[in-house]
Structure formats: C-alpha cells, structure tokens
Amino acid sequence: MDIELLRTLTTPARTKILLCVIDGLGGLPHPDTKRTELETASVPNLNHLAEESSCGLTVPVGAGITPGSGPGHLALFGYEPLKYEVGRGVLEALGIDFPLEGTDVAARGNFCTLDDDGNITDRRAGRVPTEVTVRLVQQLRDVRIPGVEVLVEPVREHRFVVVFRGEGLDDRLRQTDPEREGVPPLPVRATAPEAEATAALINRFVDQARHVIRTHPTANGILLRGFAKYPAFPPLPEVAQMRCGAFAVYPMYRGLAKLVGMTVAPGGGTPASQLEAMKAQWDDFDFFFYHYKKADTAGEDGDFRAKVEALEEFDQLVPQLRALEPDVMIVTGDHSTPAVMASHSWHPVPFMIKSAWVRGDGVREFTEPACREGALGIFPAVDVMPLALANAGRLLKFGA
Amino acid sequence: MDIELLRTLTTPARTKILLCVIDGLGGLPHPDTKRTELETASVPNLNHLAEESSCGLTVPVGAGITPGSGPGHLALFGYEPLKYEVGRGVLEALGIDFPLEGTDVAARGNFCTLDDDGNITDRRAGRVPTEVTVRLVQQLRDVRIPGVEVLVEPVREHRFVVVFRGEGLDDRLRQTDPEREGVPPLPVRATAPEAEATAALINRFVDQARHVIRTHPTANGILLRGFAKYPAFPPLPEVAQMRCGAFAVYPMYRGLAKLVGMTVAPGGGTPASQLEAMKAQWDDFDFFFYHYKKADTAGEDGDFRAKVEALEEFDQLVPQLRALEPDVMIVTGDHSTPAVMASHSWHPVPFMIKSAWVRGDGVREFTEPACREGALGIFPAVDVMPLALANAGRLLKFGA
Numbered sequence: 001m002d003i004e005l006l007r008t009l010t011t012p013a014r015t016k017i018l019l020c021v022i023d024g025l026g027g028l029p030h031p032d033t034k035r036t037e038l039e040t041a042s043v044p045n046l047n048h049l050a051e052e053s054s055c056g057l058t059v060p061v062g063a064g065i066t067p068g069s070g071p072g073h074l075a076l077f078g079y080e081p082l083k084y085e086v087g088r089g090v091l092e093a094l095g096i097d098f099p100l101e102g103t104d105v106a107a108r109g110n111f112c113t114l115d116d117d118g119n120i121t122d123r124r125a126g127r128v129p130t131e132v133t134v135r136l137v138q139q140l141r142d143v144r145i146p147g148v149e150v151l152v153e154p155v156r157e158h159r160f161v162v163v164f165r166g167e168g169l170d171d172r173l174r175q176t177d178p179e180r181e182g183v184p185p186l187p188v189r190a191t192a193p194e195a196e197a198t199a200a201l202i203n204r205f206v207d208q209a210r211h212v213i214r215t216h217p218t219a220n221g222i223l224l225r226g227f228a229k230y231p232a233f234p235p236l237p238e239v240a241q242m243r244c245g246a247f248a249v250y251p252m253y254r255g256l257a258k259l260v261g262m263t264v265a266p267g268g269g270t271p272a273s274q275l276e277a278m279k280a281q282w283d284d285f286d287f288f289f290y291h292y293k294k295a296d297t298a299g300e301d302g303d304f305r306a307k308v309e310a311l312e313e314f315d316q317l318v319p320q321l322r323a324l325e326p327d328v329m330i331v332t333g334d335h336s337t338p339a340v341m342a343s344h345s346w347h348p349v350p351f352m353i354k355s356a357w358v359r360g361d362g363v364r365e366f367t368e369p370a371c372r373e374g375a376l377g378i379f380p381a382v383d384v385m386p387l388a389l390a391n392a393g394r395l396l397k398f399g400a
Numbered sequence: 401m402d403i404e405l406l407r408t409l410t411t412p413a414r415t416k417i418l419l420c421v422i423d424g425l426g427g428l429p430h431p432d433t434k435r436t437e438l439e440t441a442s443v444p445n446l447n448h449l450a451e452e453s454s455c456g457l458t459v460p461v462g463a464g465i466t467p468g469s470g471p472g473h474l475a476l477f478g479y480e481p482l483k484y485e486v487g488r489g490v491l492e493a494l495g496i497d498f499p500l501e502g503t504d505v506a507a508r509g510n511f512c513t514l515d516d517d518g519n520i521t522d523r524r525a526g527r528v529p530t531e532v533t534v535r536l537v538q539q540l541r542d543v544r545i546p547g548v549e550v551l552v553e554p555v556r557e558h559r560f561v562v563v564f565r566g567e568g569l570d571d572r573l574r575q576t577d578p579e580r581e582g583v584p585p586l587p588v589r590a591t592a593p594e595a596e597a598t599a600a601l602i603n604r605f606v607d608q609a610r611h612v613i614r615t616h617p618t619a620n621g622i623l624l625r626g627f628a629k630y631p632a633f634p635p636l637p638e639v640a641q642m643r644c645g646a647f648a649v650y651p652m653y654r655g656l657a658k659l660v661g662m663t664v665a666p667g668g669g670t671p672a673s674q675l676e677a678m679k680a681q682w683d684d685f686d687f688f689f690y691h692y693k694k695a696d697t698a699g700e701d702g703d704f705r706a707k708v709e710a711l712e713e714f715d716q717l718v719p720q721l722r723a724l725e726p727d728v729m730i731v732t733g734d735h736s737t738p739a740v741m742a743s744h745s746w747h748p749v750p751f752m753i754k755s756a757w758v759r760g761d762g763v764r765e766f767t768e769p770a771c772r773e774g775a776l777g778i779f780p781a782v783d784v785m786p787l788a789l790a791n792a793g794r795l796l797k798f799g800a
Contacts, residue, residue, distance in 0.1 A: 061798055064795060068799035070800055085799065086799065086800075338757075343797075369775070377777055
C-alpha cells in the first residue's frame with residue numbers, strides 16, 4: 001500500500017483517530033522466566049483494551065530488518081520505509097529540534113582523535129563528555145566558509161550536528177568516516193557531478209575545523225556522515241484529508257511527525273503532560289500521534305525490569321487515553337527493543353486497533369504471543385494507516 | 401526484500417549459520433490416516449528442535465505457484481525467484497555438473513520421433529532408454545558448425561543437454577518444441593535482433609543433427625527448449641559478507657549453490673558423508689547449505705511410506721547437525737512434494753529457526769499444522785535469508 005494510493009481514496013469525516021506508539025514495545029523472553037517484558041508486566045488496562053480490539057503483529061520494514069526510529073515511525077504513518085528514506089544527518093537534526101530548511105544539507109558529526117600522522121586512533125575521541133563537545137562546537141562556529149552558512153550544534157558526548165545552509169547545495173556526498181582506525185578521515189566525495197561544489201565547500205570546512213581544534217588532546221579531528229537534505233514527503237494531512245497533531249516528549253519523534261506534515265505540539269514534559277496537552281487540543285485535530293518513549297530507553301539499556309515498569313506506567317495512562325473517546329484507537333510500537341538484546345530488533349511488534357468496526361478475535365492479553373493469534377496476523381506496519389483510516393470511515397471504496 | 405538491500409545492511413560477524421534444506425519437505429494427508437508425511441513420521445529430534453525454535457510456513461514463490469528446484473532454492477538463498485530466473489537449459493546443465501562458462505548458451509534437448517513428412521509423432525521418442533541416448537549423443541558430437549563449439553551431454557531417457565560455446569552468442573531464442581504432435585519442430589527464432597546470428601547457427605546444428613540420426617527408428621529428431629545463458633547473479637558471499645559452503649549429494653543443488661557464488665564441496669556420497677565433509681570444513685565457512693534429497697524423490701515417486709522413512713532418516717542426522725553448534729540453525733524445504741500428488745506442489749513449507757534471539761512460540765512438533773501456529777506465521781521464503789542474517793547478528797539497523 002503506498003501513501004499515494006491513499007490520496008485517491010481518502011474522504012473527510014468527523015471521526016477521530018488516536019495512534020499511541022510505545023517506542024520499542026516488542027520484546028523477547030527473559031532467560032530465567034521465559035516471559036517477555038509485556039508478558040511480565042501487569043498491564044490490566046492494555047489487556048482489557050486488547051479484548052475489545054483486533055490484534056496482530058506488525059513488521060516495521062521487512063523480515064529480519066531492524067528499523068531505526070525513522071523507518072519505524074514512517075511505516076506507521078503510512079510511508080513505505082524503503083521508499084521514503086530519511087538521511088542520518090536529518091534525523092540527528094530532528095533529534096535536537098533543529099529547524100532545518102528545505103535547501104540545508106545536514107550531517108552527523110563525531111569528534112575523533114587523530115595521531116601526529118593524521119590517522120584516526122579513536123573514532124569517538126574517547127567519548128568526550130557533552131560539556132566538552134559544547135565548548136568544541138563553540139570553537140567550530142568560528143569557522144567561516146565563503147558562500148555557505150555553517151550551523152553547528154552539540155548533541156551528546158562526542159556527537160554533533162552540522163548544517164550547511166546556502167543556495168544549490170547537493171547531498172549526494174560520501175561520508176568522511178572510514179569506519180575504522182589507523183587511517184586518516186576520508187575527504188568528502190561527491191557521488192554525482194552536481195555535488196562537486198558542495199563537496200569542495202565541506203572539505204574546506206573540515207580542514208579549518210581541524211585547524212581550530214588541533215590542540216585538543218583527544219578531540220582534535222572530526223568525522224562527518226549521513227549528509228542529507230530535508231526530504232519532501234507527501235504531507236499526511238493533505239493525503240489523508242485530516243488535521244494531524246503530534247504529542248511527544250522527545251524532539252526526534254516530533255521531528256518525524258513534522259516530516260510528514262503533522263502539527264507538532266510543544267515538546268518536553270512528561271507522558272502525562274503530553275496527554276493533558278492532547279486533551280486540551282482534542283477539538284483541533286482528527287488524527288493524534290501520541291508517543292511514549294520510556295520502553296525503548298529501558299530496552300536499549302538492557303534493563304528488563306525498567307522496561308516492564310515503563311509498560312506498566314503506560315498502562316496507567318490507558319484509561320485517560322480511552323476517556324478521550326477516539327473513534328479509532330491504536331496501540332503499537334515502532335519496533336521491538338528486547339531488553340535481552342539491549343538494542344532495537346527485527347521482531348514483529350504487538351498491535352491492537354479498537355473501533356466500532358473491528359473483527360473481534362478473542363485475544364485476552366496484549367502480549368507478543370497473544371497478538372500473533374489475533375485477527376490481523378502478522379502484517380506490514382505500512383498497513384496500519386490504511387487500517388486506521390478505514391476504521392475511521394475515512395476511505396472510499398476502491399473501484400466500482 | 402531484495403538481495404541488493406541486504407548488500408547495504410550486512411556486516412561481518414563471527415557467527416555461523418546452518419541452512420538445512422529437506423527437498424520436498426511439505427506434504428498432504430494420507431487418505432487413510434488423514435496425516436501428512438511429517439505427521440506420520442517419528443521425528444523426535446526435529447520435534448525437539450521445533451520446541452526451541454521459531455516456526456512458520458514458507459511460501460517459496462507465491463500463492464498457488466509450484467516451484468521447480470531452481471526458484472525453490474534461490475528463494476531460500478535470498479533471491480526473489482520471479483526476478484532471478486534461471487533458464488531451463490542452464491538448470492539441466494547444472495543437474496549434470498556441466499561446467500558452464502559465462503558466454504555459453506545451454507538448451508535442454510529431447511529426442512523425438514518424426515514421420516516421413518517431418519511431423520512429430522512422439523515428443524519423447526517413446527522415452528528411449530538412457531543407453532540409447534548415450535549412443536545418439538555420441539553421434540551428435542560429430543556435428544561441426546563453423547564459428548561455434550557444440551557440446552552435447554546425455555541426461556536420462558530421451559533427455560540431453562546441448563551447450564553452444566563461442567563469442568557473441570545470445571540466448572533470446574524461441575524453443576523448437578511446438579509442445580504438440582502432428583506438426584514439425586519449429587525453427588529456432590530470435591526474439592531480439594542481436595540473437596539472429598545465434599539462431600542461424602543453432603538451426604544449422606538442428607538440421608545436421610537430424611541428418612546424423614535420421615536412420616534411428618524412433619529417435620530421429622530433436623527438440624530444443626529453454627535456451628539460456630549462465631546468469632550473473634549478485635554473489636551471496638559478497639552481498640552478505642560471509643563465506644558460503646554448499647554440501648549436497650546431487651549436482652543440481654551444488655549447481656544452484658554455485659550460481660549464487662557459494663563454494664561447493666565435492667558431491668556424491670550420502671547425506672552422512674556430506675555431513676562429515678561439512679564438519680571437516682566447519683572452520684572454513686560462515687554459512688552452510690546442507691541439502692537432503694530423499695524426501696523429494698520419495699514424494700515424486702508417490703511413495704508415502706518412503707517419504708516418511710526419508711524424513712526419519714533425516715531426523716537421525718539432526719543430533720550431529722546440532723553438535724556443530726551453529727549460532728543459527730534452520731530446517732526447511734525448497735517446496736512441498738506431497739506423496740499423494742507424486743509431484744512438487746504449491747503448499748507452504750514447514751520452517752524452523754533456532755538462535756539465541758528467536759521468540760519462542762510453544763510449537764511442539766515439526767509438522768505442517770504445528771508450524772502454521774508458529775511465531776513466524778506464513779511468510780515468503782525469500783525472507784529466510786534476512787531472518788538468518790538478523791539472527792546471526794549480521795545485519796545493521798536500517799535507518800537511524
């Protein structure tokens with residue numbers, strides 16, 4: 001299902017859709033108990049909702065493919081993630097709420113350590129503390145390159161974002177990170193003739209940047225990767241003819257929502273305060289994206305117990321979410337983050353959808369194995385949006 | 401999922417993957433017992449492995465599509481079988497271990513019977529015995545065509561392989577077999593202008609071949625079909641960054657493995673001796689393709705009992721296969737061959753994968769209905785390779 005097919009089928013309606021994304025929702029069994037995080041957690045409200053929903057498991061990108069946050073969310077928003085790709089530079093910029101413009105070229109930067117011969121000895125500069133990166137970034141801001149504005153922002157530890165702003169910039173560029181040590185950083189290389197001029201500008205920036213930070217004992221070099229422009233995706237509000245609002249504590253997810261044209265509520269606060277904000281704006285939108293982060297963070301930390309607790313915390317929000325009385329309510333994740341792997345994974349993600357028009361399936365629990373038995377089976381995450389729209393009475397018949 | 405996407409995501413690792421293909425694995429219930437071959441067989445080792453695995457059913461090509469050995473295996477190797485097609489001439493050549501070169505054009509040949517008017521009266525020449533075909537092929541080798549080397553090899557009964565070797569040959573040719581009797585064989589026709597010269601050469605060969613064998617009472621003509629060049633597929637070892645070894649008794653399967661760039665161990669022997677060979681070379685490869693043929697042979701023969709026994713024989717090999725301690729172990733088939741149909745079929749094929757990262761699914765038996773209840777559901781066989789690589793820690797995250 002492509003987003004462009006939806007464009008031809010959507011029709012306005014007075015219904016409201018609530019998409020709740022529990023980041024990193026899916027898990028794997030704990031080696032001792034043989035139960036996943038969801039199977040371990042006490043989540044009576046989610047279980048109750050599952051009883052009234054159609055359940056299934058979504059495949060975010062494809063079998064065996066572990067999605068980053070970008071493809072995981074784009075799929076849920078209805079965008080085929082292998083087609084609608086977002087470069088790492090743009091994602092990093094989204095992650096710090098950087099206001100990218102359409103002609104900007106963004107890149108992810110790392111401070112690194114170079115030896116006297118210019119070879120890399122540490123690709124992360126010993127993971128310099130964030131406060132050091134903040135100071136180093138301040139120094140990089142002194143670099144001036146004629147013909148282009150260079151904007152540098154610190155991220156965390158050795159990471160920063162650099163944005164090149166100007167006319168005619170092209171992002172068809174190869175990264176400078178050779179992804180190994182003992183060799184010098186690569187020059188930026190254009191992969192299309194149109195990008196030669198941009199490559200030259202950025203190489204000048206890299207040279208001057210190295211000069212500026214040359215005396216730092218560890219962070220005396222930089223590596224750039226993921227050169228990318230802000231992509232022009234078909235806007236969901238236009239495609240689906242509905243007002244879309246995004247409610248998320250963290251910048252990355254607001255950025256992804258903005259990428260598909262959603263109206264983004266102010267970030268920060270807590271899941272509860274974002275829920276309050278959504279409640280306050282309930283009349284302003286037809287589609288609501290509500291993002292809950294903590295399950296992924298705990299999973300990434302390899303903290304099974306913390307992930308269980310995050311799921312239990314979300315469960316406590318469910319009655320208030322239901323009290324909004326959306327016509328269609330979905331709870332799912334953008335990908336799995338099993339605590340036993342301490343990373344995102346490829347495993348299909350629990351999913352449930354409640355509306356007046358779901359086919360019940362006797363699922364009594366919101367867990368991986370129970371959802372597998374659900375009416376929807378295992379299906380691509382990119383099908384979530386058409387299912388949501390259909391259940392909201394927002395899709396016309398296809399063909400006569 | 402295309403093999404070319406895998407190329408962008410694979411990363412080297414120290415893990416080992418063992419793909420065991422039981423040829424023709426899937427079956428249908430026996431009319432008396434209502435139990436399939438797998439349900440009838442005593443396969444305690446497979447059942448035990450299923451308990452520790454994620455199970456499912458694979459669809460080799462598509463719903464209702466019965467695969468030949470080529471597409472069945474290519475799908476398991478990660479190649480979309482509708483995209484990566486192998487011509488019949490090439491498959492026949494692979495099946496007799498013929499060392500095809502990249503510029504060769506291979507065709508499958510049949511001896512046929514022609515009447516005095518040159519019309520076909522039997523497309524298989526009464527299925528002449530193999531020893532007759534061997535003598536006739538010897539005669540065909542006397543045919544000399546200037547500008548091209550013609551290599552002819554007997555196969556079985558009325559079948560042979562002919563390979564045209566030379567510069568600038570083109571395989572865009574139509575078969576000479578009209579697929580009915582009472583009409584003469586068709587001339588070879590080029591389907592692209594570049595193939596006209598090749599068509600002319602082959603027509604000269606066909607004319608002279610008929611002259612050479614004209615006195616044989618039944619096999620006095622030939623029919624050629626499946627003109628094909630050895631395809632240039634992206635090599636799996638390169639795409640997946642792993643050393644791939646193939647262990648198979650029969651030439652066809654070694655040929656298919658070679659087609660995707662695997663290193664092929666010497667053939668022949670028995671399943672047990674191939675297992676020993678694999679054990680001896682366990683340090684030499686990261687990915688192992690182990691092929692077990694007998695289940696398909698029995699199925700094709702319509703011999704339910706023999707297929708059950710073949711499955712039981714494989715089951716006895718399972719402890720030794722597991723003793724190799726692969727990080728990822730898969731048991732599946734390239735297609736179903738239900739004994740009650742005495743042929744390949746389109747039915748989804750039992751599949752199981754064991755690794756440290758599978759989501760258990762409570763499947764207790766390695767049978768068609770039990771696998772259908774597995775965590776993986778019914779899924780395309782082309783997803784097997786990404787799943788194998790993911791479970792082996794050999795795939796990077798897609799997107800940030």
